[in-house]
Structures are given as structure tokens and as C-alpha cells.
Amino acid sequence: MPALVTTGTLLTPRDQAGKLGAAGTRILFGQEDIGDSVESGGRVRFGFWLSSRQMDGLEFSYLSASAASTDFSASSTDFPILARPFFNVEDGVMGEDVELIAYPGLLAGGVRVQGSTSLETLEVMYRRTFLQRHCERVDLFAGYRQARLADHLTIQDSKVWLAVSGPIGAGTSIVESDRFAVDNTFDGAQIGLTRWRQRGRWSTEISAKLALGTTARRSELAGQTTVSVPIPGMAPDSDTRNTGLLVQSTNAGVRVDNMVSVLPELGLTLGYEVSPRLSITLG
DSSP states (O other), X not given: OOEEEEEOOTTSOTTTTTOTTSTTOEEEEESSOOSOSOOOEEEEEEEEESSTTOOEEEEEEEEEEEEEEEEEEEETTTOSOEEEEEEEOSTTSOEEEEEEEEBTTTEEEEEEEEEEEEEEEEEEEEEEEEEEOSSEEEEEEEEXXXXXXXXXXXXXXXXXXXXXXXXXXXXXXXXXXXXXXXXXXXXXXXXXXXXXXXXXXXXXXXXXXXXXXXXXXXXEEEEEEEEEEEETTEEEEEEEESOOSSOOTTTOEEEEEEEXXXXXXXEEEEEEEEETTEEEEEO
């Protein structure tokens, strides 16, 4: 992701504070991958045979990985200069720019960035045994598979003017947020092959699956900004609009498209037979 939060040195001029490429600017969050850490998860699989010969059966499987989360926050207490960089596309000022969140003697505030990535899959399969020996069996299966990968990112900042700045009076506060949500849902037909072998109480299972279908991609961008102006002896005058810093009227909203996709999977499982009806597996 791009740089989302920056800081600068105390002697940096206001118009250069936190700007990417300016002297003294340091990136506090962003310009790196997020959500790529190893996370815990689990798979539940169960099924039943359709005949006493155990040649035809149905199998169901559900896998879920816990959300890889990101949570970053910073305030003017720790960083006297805080800024959110963006690329300005206005004529005459096009280029790298920033929105200040904190600046000594002018602004005090903070920013928080929260993100998550989650994965889950569901399978419904018909299973057919075409090779069976005393300690070995090979099964073919075909059926339906669904997989969902979801990413969410929210950036929120709040700030208060400590001094008059042009038309903005002291005590004016702004709370601003940008939200990005992307969901990818795959639906398709799946075929596969599994080979199981046993030696004593130990067993191994190797499986290969290939699903072909479509992925529905849905992205939602939303923003909100609330400005509160203090009025002596009265409640603050507040105004809210549905735009943020990075989410404007030009890119806000929901977008949906579909694409043909292929979803492969390889599996290796080692098992130990505790009893004829109970095995412990690791794969």
C-alpha cells in the first residue's frame, strides 16, 4: 500500500511538513505490504458413504483462516508533526501534497489505521473409489467449491485548530475517515484425486484439486468528514459530508465485476490410527 501517515522534523516549514520527498519526512505507516503474516485457521471435513461397499459417498469441507489484522495509531503527543500524504491533481499544484493532522502551535490531533484480511472456503463433493486394495485406495471426486477473500482498510483522523488559520477559527475540529472494502467470491465446479496409503497405524494422503469458475469482485469506497465550529454560548455548528481525503465523489461508491478464475489446491496429510474409528491427522 502507499504511504498513509508521515511525520517531519520540528523545524520543517508548514508547507513541507510530512510531504513525501521533502527533507526530514519520515513514513510512519504504509509503503509496505500488510496482511501477509502467518495466521491460524482450521478445516472441518465430514462425509458419509452412499452404499455398504463404500465406493460412492458425499463429502463436505469448510476452511476458515482468522483475520490477519493491522492496527496503527499515532497522535500529536508522540509526533508534533503528523500528516496524511496524497497526490494532488488540481491544476497548478499537481504533485505530492499532504493534509496536516498535527503541527506545533497550529494543530493537535491523531490518526488511526485499521485493516484486516480473511479467507474461507466451502466444498460439497461427490466421491467415487476406483482403486481399492488392502492398504491403499484412490478416489476421484467432483462437486462445487466456494472461496471468499476479503480485505478491509479504514483510515481515520481527527484534529483541532489551536490558532486562527485564515478563515478557520481556533477550536474548530475536523473528523475525517476513508474506508476501503474489497470482497472476492469464487464459485465454481471442482474435480480432484486423492490417494491414501496405510502402513501399520500410520497413513498418508495426497490430494490434488482444481476448480474452474468465476470470481465476483466487489469493491466499496466510502468517506466521511465532519467539521465542528465552536460558537460561544451555544452548541458547535457541525456539518457532515460523504467524502474523506482519499475517497472523493469521483471514486466513492460500489463497483462489481466478474472474471473467469482457476483455483488449485494441493494437500499432504499424515495420519495415526488411534482406533478403527478414530485417527489423528496433521497436514
